[in-house]
Amino acid sequence: MAPQPPANGGAGHGGGIAAGAAAPSAENGAGHDGGSISENNGGVARGTTAPPPSVAANGNGKLHGTRKRRPAVNPKDRYWTPIDEKEAAAAVEDGGEDGRRPLLFRTYRVKGILLHPYRLLTLLRLIAIILFFIWRIRHPHADGMWLWWISIVGDFWFGVTWLLNQVAKLNPIKRVPDLALLKQQFDDLPDGNSNLPRLDVFINTVDPINEPMIYTMNSILSILAVDYPVDRTATYLSDDGGSIIHYEGLLETANFAALWVPFCRKHCIEPRAPESYFSVKSRPYTGNAPDEFADDHRRMSREYDEFKVRLDALFTKIPERSDAYNAELKEGAKATWMADGTHWPGTWFDPAENHKKGQHAGIIKVMLIHPGDEPQFGAPASAANPLDFSAVDMRLPMLVYISREKSPSCDHQKKAGAMNVQLRVSALLTNAPFIINFDGDHYVNNSLAFRAAICFMLDRRDGDNTAFVQFPQRFDDVDPTDRYCNHNRVFFDATLLGLNGIQGPSYVGTGCMFRRIAVYGIDPPRWRSDDFKIVDNANKFGNSMYFINSIPSAANQEWSMTSPPADEESIKEELNNVMKCAYENGTEFGKEVGWVYNIATEDVVTGFRLHRTGWRSMYCRIEPDAFRGTAPINLTERLYQILRWSGGSLEMFFSHCPLLAGRRLNFMQRIAYTNMTAYPISSVFLVFYLLFPVIWIFRGEFYIQKPFPTYVLYLVIVIVMTELIGMVEIKWAGLTLLDWIRNEQFYIIGATAVYPLATLHIVLKLVLRGKGVSFKLTAKQATSTVNEKYAEMYIVQWAPLLIPTIVVIAVNIGAIGAAIGKAIVGGWSLLQMADASLGLVFNAWILLLIYPFALGIMGRWSKRPYILFILFVVAFVVVAAVVVAIHAVRTGSVRFHFRHSGGASFPTSWGF
Ligand SMILES: O=c1ccn([C@@H]2O[C@H](COP(=O)(O)OP(=O)(O)O[C@H]3O[C@H](CO)[C@@H](O)[C@H](O)[C@H]3O)[C@@H](O)[C@H]2O)c(=O)[nH]1
Numbered sequence: 001m002a003p004q005p006p007a008n009g010g011a012g013h014g015g016g017i018a019a020g021a022a023a024p025s026a027e028n029g030a031g032h033d034g035g036s037i038s039e040n041n042g043g044v045a046r047g048t049t050a051p052p053p054s055v056a057a058n059g060n061g062k063l064h065g066t067r068k069r070r071p072a073v074n075p076k077d078r079y080w081t082p083i084d085e086k087e088a089a090a091a092v093e094d095g096g097e098d099g100r101r102p103l104l105f106r107t108y109r110v111k112g113i114l115l116h117p118y119r120l121l122t123l124l125r126l127i128a129i130i131l132f133f134i135w136r137i138r139h140p141h142a143d144g145m146w147l148w149w150i151s152i153v154g155d156f157w158f159g160v161t162w163l164l165n166q167v168a169k170l171n172p173i174k175r176v177p178d179l180a181l182l183k184q185q186f187d188d189l190p191d192g193n194s195n196l197p198r199l200d201v202f203i204n205t206v207d208p209i210n211e212p213m214i215y216t217m218n219s220i221l222s223i224l225a226v227d228y229p230v231d232r233t234a235t236y237l238s239d240d241g242g243s244i245i246h247y248e249g250l251l252e253t254a255n256f257a258a259l260w261v262p263f264c265r266k267h268c269i270e271p272r273a274p275e276s277y278f279s280v281k282s283r284p285y286t287g288n289a290p291d292e293f294a295d296d297h298r299r300m301s302r303e304y305d306e307f308k309v310r311l312d313a314l315f316t317k318i319p320e321r322s323d324a325y326n327a328e329l330k331e332g333a334k335a336t337w338m339a340d341g342t343h344w345p346g347t348w349f350d351p352a353e354n355h356k357k358g359q360h361a362g363i364i365k366v367m368l369i370h371p372g373d374e375p376q377f378g379a380p381a382s383a384a385n386p387l388d389f390s391a392v393d394m395r396l397p398m399l400v401y402i403s404r405e406k407s408p409s410c411d412h413q414k415k416a417g418a419m420n421v422q423l424r425v426s427a428l429l430t431n432a433p434f435i436i437n438f439d440g441d442h443y444v445n446n447s448l449a450f451r452a453a454i455c456f457m458l459d460r461r462d463g464d465n466t467a468f469v470q471f472p473q474r475f476d477d478v479d480p481t482d483r484y485c486n487h488n489r490v491f492f493d494a495t496l497l498g499l500n501g502i503q504g505p506s507y508v509g510t511g512c513m514f515r516r517i518a519v520y521g522i523d524p525p526r527w528r529s530d531d532f533k534i535v536d537n538a539n540k541f542g543n544s545m546y547f548i549n550s551i552p553s554a555a556n557q558e559w560s561m562t563s564p565p566a567d568e569e570s571i572k573e574e575l576n577n578v579m580k581c582a583y584e585n586g587t588e589f590g591k592e593v594g595w596v597y598n599i600a601t602e603d604v605v606t607g608f609r610l611h612r613t614g615w616r617s618m619y620c621r622i623e624p625d626a627f628r629g630t631a632p633i634n635l636t637e638r639l640y641q642i643l644r645w646s647g648g649s650l651e652m653f654f655s656h657c658p659l660l661a662g663r664r665l666n667f668m669q670r671i672a673y674t675n676m677t678a679y680p681i682s683s684v685f686l687v688f689y690l691l692f693p694v695i696w697i698f699r700g701e702f703y704i705q706k707p708f709p710t711y712v713l714y715l716v717i718v719i720v721m722t723e724l725i726g727m728v729e730i731k732w733a734g735l736t737l738l739d740w741i742r743n744e745q746f747y748i749i750g751a752t753a754v755y756p757l758a759t760l761h762i763v764l765k766l767v768l769r770g771k772g773v774s775f776k777l778t779a780k781q782a783t784s785t786v787n788e789k790y791a792e793m794y795i796v797q798w799a800p801l802l803i804p805t806i807v808v809i810a811v812n813i814g815a816i817g818a819a820i821g822k823a824i825v826g827g828w829s830l831l832q833m834a835d836a837s838l839g840l841v842f843n844a845w846i847l848l849l850i851y852p853f854a855l856g857i858m859g860r861w862s863k864r865p866y867i868l869f870i871l872f873v874v875a876f877v878v879v880a881a882v883v884v885a886i887h888a889v890r891t892g893s894v895r896f897h898f899r900h901s902g903g904a905s906f907p908t909s910w911g912f
């Protein structure tokens with residue numbers, strides 16, 4: 001998902017919207033790098049847990065080797081205060097007696113100095129919009145009653161969505177994992193072993209070109225190199241394209257990992273995705289072999305370049321190899337050949353029956369087998385291998401390639417379908433109690449991230465009832481001013497902290513750790529009845545007895561070490577069975593089990609299903625960012641992305657209505673989900689307001705509400721309050737003003753270009769019972785092949801999606817120009833002039849909000865944004881000139897004068 005505009009969605013279009021103007025939204029921008037507290041928390045959290053000093057060094061030691069141990073307050077944490085000190089102290093008292101688990105995270109809330117004003121302002125604004133509304137109802141006066149009615153309904157809806165959005169943010173909570181304590185309790189055992197639970201890592205890809213393979217392979221390298229016991233993780237790459245390029249690319253990657261991973265361990269480097277690592281200029285050294293670092297680094301950098309060349313070469317090598325075989329055999333269809341001289345079972349370059357995209361057998365290949373539990377140290381430096389790995393554990397975690405069976409007769413359910421196959425295959429092979437999932441373009445940026453999530457899962461408080469731990473989505477390739485609000489800071493740094501204080505953040509598709517049995521649709525401990533059974537109805541899970549039998553052990557293994565993974569050969573049949581598309585027929589997969597189907601935003605709905613079964617979720621921000629990915633910075637791609645999100649969300653509102661969920665869904669969480677799914681509807685009214693100025697072009701004056709001055713006064717009040725609330729939010733969330741402005745801007749852009757379309761689409765779907773919004777893969781930027789940075793941003797891809805916003809821009813330019821023209825030709829009183837300029841302020845305001853879009857359609861010209869302003873001014877002048885000219889033609893002369901006493905009525909009452 002949908003790290004999407006729900007944030008903005010409800011945003012603050014509360015209460016009123018001006019004649020021909022959008023009220024600004026209440027939302028703000030966001031802080032720079034998520035997390036913040038965690039940076040110091042090692043220390044802060046330990047303040048009360050008070051483990052021996054030695055722990056501190058172990059804690060984040062790897063990452064911040066030489067860091068001071070004393071907790072220093074990160075400026076971003078200035079406004080946060082711990083609220084679980086007593087509990088933490090008590091936990092230290094009982095010292096884990098009676099098998100009681102430690103407190104592995106600390107909880108913070110916003111300090112009163114911000115929280116009280118924030119809540120108070122919200123209350124005051126609520127009162128203001130209620131009064132406003134009452135006043136409007138009592139004054140049904142306007143130049144057009146139809147318009148008045150629309151705007152009344154619109155304002156009511158804006159007020160409601162603002163409220164829905166705002167109340168979910170009134171109790172923001174940060175939780176900071178205590179990595180040092182986790183290490184002390186689970187890692188540094190007397191026998192030198194670790195007790196951390198096992199983890200299965202899922203990563204998805206479809207297409208080696210649209211999702212450049214180099215990203216996917218970098219993600220895999222970063223996962224293999226993560227700081228987690230190497231015999232406790234297994235990584236599953238799901239390739240929905242069934243492409244041999246991915247398969248052989250993964251083989252290359254497994255080979256390269258044998259150098260890369262030990263290198264990461266030896267020098268404690270961060271991040272562990274080579275592409276990002278080598279693009280960072282310098283970082284303080286934190287490893288144990290500073291003398292060898294420079295040489296090793298140079299060597300690795302060369303190795304990495306060669307690795308990339310090998311990956312690129314696959315695109316020519318495999319076709320050449322296949323051509324050679326095909327030429328030799330000269331038989332029928334042109335096959336695609338594997339290096340060992342057999343046919344590639346997946347998609348062929350020249351498609352043939354059973355080897356087409358979307359039609360091939362399931363493929364599973366264990367690339368790296370599960371390592372033993374004893375460390376294996378490497379060799380000292382030698383001529384063949386100049387890197388000294390004699391003190392480094394060389395083991396690599398298990399790595400598996402999967403491409404599920406595809407058949408034209410079957411709906412594959414895109415990413416959700418792929419995830420469900422990974423779920424079953426991993427259950428048979430490793431069956432780890434916890435799962436973490438990534439999109440192919442997201443990599444691990446902080447090697448301690450898995451441990452951070454585990455802190456939440458194992459905590460004694462709500463750990464057992466926690467279904468998933470979501471990390472924020474952060475992006476690398478976004479332009480510095482974040483023109484299209486790709487970072488979504490308001491959502492990730494404010495909204496999700498608000499949810500974290502309720503039942504937990506929504507699931508946003510990537511960078512999320514799950515409890516396996518929760519995904520299976522099993523009840524959380526909190527809601528289990530007396531006659532609870534893990535598997536109450538085997539039909540739910542399909543016909544694989546292996547799979548069904550794995551379920552109770554996944555539930556029980558959470559606290560104990562588990563058996564080694566199954567041998568692939570011995571269960572080959574069974575693996576093939578669970579990868580079949582027909583496997584799910586008649587089961588609950590896609591409904592009550594696994595990732596949810598038939599929706600463009602499988603993520604939000606899947607998270608929602610977990611919440612409504614009574615599970616909670618936790619939000620985890622750490623510094624440096626846990627994971628990072630890529631984002632579409634091309635306007636059209638970005639609009640398609642939010643079209644999918646908004647369409648999917650709205651579809652969810654109708655198909656999985658949060659209002660109708662059972663009692664296990666917290667009341668406030670229900671409100672939040674309602675806002676998160678219904679937000680596109682507001683745009684219907686918003687567009688109406690944005691297009692309203694068109695009336696100005698044809699008529700001299702037009703009042704949506706009379707008396708106009710009172711109306712404007714109310715508007716000013718609610719807008720100012722929205723902004724004030726936003727400013728407080730900026731403070732507690734650690735956002736910048738720019739983040740906040742971007743959020744408003746992109747809300748308006750989405751609301752003109754995309755949300756009305758999404759709404760229309762869903763309405764048609766409901767009426768005609770057609771198909772929902774489809775999953776169009778978001779194209780990623782291929783930075784490696786393009787020299788210019790942010791080149792994608794300057795490419796204009798024309799699409800019908802761009803038209804509505806262009807119309808809105810044109811209307812507002814036209815309105816401003818027409819007003820200027822009319823003022824010139826005269827006939828307006830000062831009062832009318834004053835009213836007109838109030839209106840103009842709103843038109844200018846709209847243009848200001850939409851200008852990133854205008855830059856977007858200017859292509860390369862947008863590198864010089866002042867051109868846009870010149871264009872605007874020229875357009876005003878031209879329209880004004882046309883108005884003057886028309887007037888001149890009509891009246892035969894041009895008069896310049898003002899009339900003195902006005903016709904517009906001054907309010908007789910201020911309407912309270
Ligand atoms: O048939 C398919 C189609 C897509 N994918 C994978 O799905 C992921 C997400 O697709 P992408 O096009 O990158 O979508 P985004 O718009 O970037 O994704 C956001 O929104 C999606 C829908 O809400 C969520 O699934 C994602 O996790 C979230 O990051 C990628 O890894 C794809 O490889 C598949 O595995 N099979």
Ligand SMILES: [Mn+2]
Nearest residue numbers: 439441630778
């Ligand atoms: Mn993506």
